[in-house]
Amino acid sequence: MxxxxxxxxxxxxxxxxxxxxxxxxxxxxxxxxxxxxxxxxxxxxxxxxxxxxFKGRGTEVIASLLADNGSRAAVCASAGNLGQALAWSGRGRGLDITVVASRFATRTKLDRIRALGARLELVDGDHELARERAAAVARHDGIRLVEDSLDxxxxxxxxxxxxxxxxxxxxxxxxxxxxxxxxxxxxxxxxxxxxxxxxxxxxxxxxxxxxxxxxxxxxxxxxxxxxxxxxxxxxxxxxxxxxxxxxxxxxxxxxxxxxxxxxxxxxxxxxxxxxxxxxxxxxxxxxxxxxxxxxxxxxxxxxxxxxxxxxxxxxxxxxxxxxx
Structure with missing residues (x-):
């Protein structure tokens, strides 16, 4: 290999x-x-x-590094599962988490993101539009953009x-x-x-x-x-x-x-x-x-x-x- x-x-x-x-x-x-x-x-x-x-495995690694580095916030785009996982991992480490998702995403997933304390922003489009918006939020707020699979x-x-x-x-x-x-x-x-x-x-x-x-x-x-x-x-x-x-x-x-x-x-x-x-x-x-x-x-x-x-x-x- x-x-x-x-x-x-x-x-x-x-x-x-x-x-x-x-x-x-x-x-x-x-x-x-x-x-x-x-x-x-x-x-x-x-x-x-x-x-x-399975997404919690990756967000645990990210949230641990962010907390160790003194970061206080992060944003991601998600169809639902990554957002839930990052919200869960961030909540346990005192991080402010924003999740950007399509308003057409599975409602159960969106409800759980909110319940876990993340700020949820919805876009009128698919996941790719959510990715673009999450990147814009990260640039504007100067916070970590969490990109699934790329990170x-x-x-x-x-x-x-x-x-x-x-x-x-x-x-x-x-x-x-x-x-x-x-x-x-x-x-x-x-x-x-x-x-x-x-x-x-x-x-x-x-x-x-x-x-x-x-x-x-x-x-x-x-x-x-x-x-x-x-x-x-x-x-x-x-x-x-x-x-x-x-x-x-x-x-x-x-x-x-x-x-x-x-x-x-x-x-x-x-x-x-x-x-x-x-x-x-x-x-x-x-x-x-x-x-x-x-x-x-x-x-x-x-x-x-x-x-x-x-x-x-x-x-x-x-x-x-x-x-x-």
């Missing part, structure tokens, strides 16, 4: 400043899923924490999941990782390629939000004009060049899945694993559903990365299909 922006020693150091509430998340084989998927499946559950997503701390935090996968010494041979901005994929991918190089790293993105997958395939940044997916947590249009460079080094494949498969994955995780997940967290299961032959006979780990979902929409998605 070539050199990514990450360093395994730095990832181990990052683990020391992350609140233990985000660490050591469950990893278990879920045999109840296997008849429907045709392969051995283990679940790495990143929803069992105060912000119900190496977000990747280091996510990479601690990879350390936990390797430390368990399981017999899995494939890891399926939701691909959005790229922090999770590049962080976990770096660790696996360095410490467990025989494990295949497959990134999964919705067909309706394919920018980083298209970029990985083309080996150059490819942008898209819009996104059209229920998986709001991974719906970016402008990949970060430095993140793509890392992804090209650690990902063995990047696949796109259809919305129907994402919904089917959510239903399977509910019915057979008792897990309420947001669409992004079902991408790994969707990938297996769309290519059972590829995964037959393998032991696959899927990272269930978030569980912040609008329950009204979730009930519609997971409702049993009407009878004839």
């Amino acid at each position: 070539g050199h990514t922006r990450l360093d395994t020693a730095g990832i181990r150091a990052a683990r020391q400043v992350i609140d233990p509430v985000f660490l050591g998340t469950p990893l278990y084989r879920c045999e109840a899923l296997e008849p429907a998927l045709g392969c051995a499946v283990s679940v790495k559950l990143e929803t069992a924490n105060p912000v119900r997503s 190496i701390e977000t990747c280091e935090g996510a990479a601690t999941i990879g350390l936990e996968l390797v430390d368990t010494a399981p017999q899995f041979d494939t890891v399926l990782i939701a691909l959005g901005g790229g922090a999770l994929a590049t962080g976990v991918g770096h660790v696996l390629k360095e410490l467990a190089p025989d494990v295949e790293v497959i990134c999964v993105q919705p067909l309706g939000a394919p920018a980083l997958t298209l970029s990985w395939r083309a080996r150059r940044v490819v942008t898209t004009d819009l996104t059209d997916t229920i998986a709001d947590g991974v719906a970016g249009r402008y990949p970060v060049p430095a993140v793509l460079d890392d992804l090209l080094l650690v990902a063995d494949d990047a696949v796109l899945v259809q919305e129907a498969s994402i919904i089917a994955g959510m239903r399977l995780l509910l019915d057979h694993a008792g897990l309420v997940v947001e669409p992004s967290a079902a991408l790994g299961i969707a990938a297996i559903l769309e290519d059972r032959d590829r995964f037959a006979g393998r032991h696959v780990v899927t990272i269930v990365c978030g569980g912040n979902v609008d329950m009204d929409a979730y009930r519609r998605w997971t409702a049993p299909a009407p009878g004839p």
